[in-house]
Amino acid sequence: MGISLLTLAYLIGSVTFILGLKMLSHPDxxxxxxxxxxxxxxxxILGTIFLYENEGKKLGNYIWIFGGLLIGTIIGTLSAKKVKMTAMPEMVSLFNGMGGACAALISMVEFNHLQHQQFMVSGAPVGGGTLLAIVLGLIIGTISFAGSMVAWGKLNGRIKDFSFPGQHLxxxxxxxxxLCMAGYLVWQGGEVSSFYFYLIFILSAVYGIFFVLPIGGADMPVVISLLNSFTGVAAATGGFLYDNPVMLTGGILVGAAGTLLTILMCKAMNRSLQNVLIGSFGGNKAAASGGAMASGGTYKExxxxxxxxxxxxxxxxxxxPGYGLAVAQAQHTCHELEKLLENKGVQVQYAIHPVAGRMPGHMNVLLAEADVSYDKLHEMETANEEFKTTDVVLVLGANDVVNPAAKSDPSSPIYGMPILEVEDAKAVIVNKRSMKPGYAGIENQLFYQPKTSMLFGDAKKALQDLIAEIKNI
Amino acid sequence: MTEILGWLQAHQQMVYIVILSIFLGVEVIGRVPSVLHTPLMSGANAIHGVVIIGAIIVMGQADSGNYLALILGFLAVVLGTLNVVGGFVVTDRMLEMFKKKK
Incomplete structure (x- = not known):
């Protein structure tokens, strides 16, 4: 009875995951x-705790299980409730890393268990499939954990971009x-010492770090989405290990959906995934900025x-809006400016580039938080039409997404990326903290055009001052 | 090799689930508007927290004398719960802000 109820619980779980993902892709x-x-x-989860049986034995250690659930729930809820909306991409990355670490830990305990069984009790060889699932769970989970931690550190500015020649090799x-060591381990049926197992763990962690480290911060959304799908696959290996259908469907669904989402994001930047991962901005940064610097010229404030x-x-x-708006937490001030201008009879709209900020949809979330009405937000295609009839474009902390080099300069690393064509407007005011290049590390010709003028300063401060000035007029 | 093939045969249902789930995962989010990319990523992030079930099984099966297994299992339960709870709560917070506008 218990087991068949558990089957039902897992069936419900799997169906809700599918339905959940489906409904998550429609705004309503x-x-x-x-x-x-x-x-x-x-x-x-409840079904597993109370109904799971293995060879007639129920689960034990309830105190530990509920203790862990309780601690995790408290910390998880508090940190998720407290996090500022601007720090949300980091948070997703952090939680993703936790999932990866969880999968890796499961593999470790199971390997340990397997060894005890094998060498102390039976001496019989271990099924290759079980071992394969354990080792794969370890590798993928660890890479996802280490990579997510680096992505998290990069997004909150604790870790800088770092690469050295030949890093990709x-x-x-x-x-x-x-992979070779994993193959050897599985081939030997786990009879080799646990040395290899832990070496695989360490090397996977190193790989995860090296994998994310050279990738520029602008590409972090793509990386997080990719690591997200990795963790999904790691969860699915657990499904194989325990013959558990809900882990399998949940994990693989996320693995597949995450991969598609990753590709969609790459498409929004008009780059291939390979280009993001291998041809990182770090590599050709020096050459690109050197070239553009020479033709830089003067800008006006x-x-x-x-x-x-x-x-x-x-x-x-x-x-x-761009990332500068997000770091400065200026979304509310921005909405204030919008209302003030509207009261003066100015028509105010927003143009949202698909990859503005640190994650697709990042700007929409921020502006929604500040009560900006939906119909004022234009996606890239409509916005590019609107610019032609616009008097003033105010660029708030965005850089690469308005860089005309993406259209005109084939040697630019962002060449081919669709951009917001703000230079079609009559005048452009760019708010930035300094003339420093944006995340792609390249100069922006837009800033040197005659119709562009620069308004330096933190986005929030600048907007507040601007509001005060407009009120004075 | 024979072991792996044998295992494949023994687990053919699982293999079918995997293949069908891959297509399903792609189909289900195929037409997501870019506005929802971030919440969707966050929601998917919460769903792969289903790995917590493995952690619970590991924890529940650990011998009470095996401290390594107990500690690692406990850690796995905590981290897995963080993934699930944090993931769903953050997603809900994001979507809550969208709701207000409708």
Whole structure:
């Protein structure tokens, strides 16, 4: 009875995951979809705790299990509730790493268990498949954990981009070495010492770090999405290990959906996944900025009062938010400016580049938080039409997504990426903290064009000053 | 090799589930608007927290004398729960903000 109930619980779990993902991809049903998947998860977890049986034996150690669940729930809820919306990409990366680590730990305990069984009790060879699932879970889980930690550190600025010549070759060599050792371990039926197992663990961690380290911060969304699908596959290896259908469907669903999402993100930047992973910005940074620097020329600054004047007498203003808006937490101030201008009869809209910020949809989430109305947000294609009839474009901390080099300079690393064509507008005001290049590490010709003027400073501070100036007019 | 083939045969249902799930995963999110990319990634992140079930099984089967297994298993349960709970709560927070606008 118990076991058949568990089967039902797992069936419900699997179905809710599918439904949840499906509903998450439609705006109207997204929130409900998330809750449905969460409910399915609770059913699957409770079912496992109380109904799971292996060879007639139920699970024990309830105190440990509930203790762990309790601690995890408290920390998880608190950190998820407390995190600022701007730090959300880091948070996703962090939670993803936890999942990867969880999969790796399961593999370790199971390997340990297997060894005890094998050498102390029976002496019979271990099934190759079981060992394969354990080792794969270890490798993928560890890579995902180490990689996510680096991505997390990069997004909150604790870890800088780092690469050395030949790093990609070393990475490939490392991966081959890990795979060979894993193959050897499985081939030998686990009779080799646990030395290899732990060496695989260490090398996987090193690989995970080296894999993410050279990739530029602008590409972090792609990397997080990819690591997300890795963790899905790691969870699925657990499904093989325990013949557990809900782990299998959940893991593989995320693995497949995550991979597709990764590809969609790459497409939004008009690059291939290989290009993101191998041809990282770090490699050709020096050459690119050197070339553009020479043709840089002069830029002009605009005073606050001029900027305020230009904007309040415009007919139409389009705001282009970027990562600078997110770090400065300026979304509310931005909405304030929008209302103020609207009261003066200025038409205000937003143009959202698909990869503006650190994650696709990042800007939409931020502006939604600040109560900016949905119909003011334009996606790239419509925005590019709108620019032609726009008087002033205000670029707030965005850089690479408005860089005309993506259209005109075939030697640029971002060549071919669709951009917001802000230079079609009559005037462009760019708010940035300094003339430093953006995440792609390349100069932006837009800043040197005659119709562009620079307004330096932190986005929030600049917007507040701008609001004060406009009120004074 | 024969072991792996034998295992494949013994687990053919699982292999079918994997293959069908791959297609399903791709189909299900195929037409997601870019606005929802971040919440979707976060939601998927929470769903792969299903790995917690493996952690619970490991924990529940550990011998009470095997401290290594107990400690690692306990850690796995904590981390897995973080993934699940944190993932769903963050996703809900993101989507809550979208809801207000409708």
């Amino acid at each position: 049903s997204a929130r409900k979809g998330n809750l449905i998947a969460a409910a399915g998860m609770i059913i699957a 070393i990475n490939i060599g490392l991966l081959l070495l890990i 605009i005073t606050l009062s001029d900027a305020a004047m230009v904007m309040s007498y415009a007919n139409k203003v389009i705001i282009v």
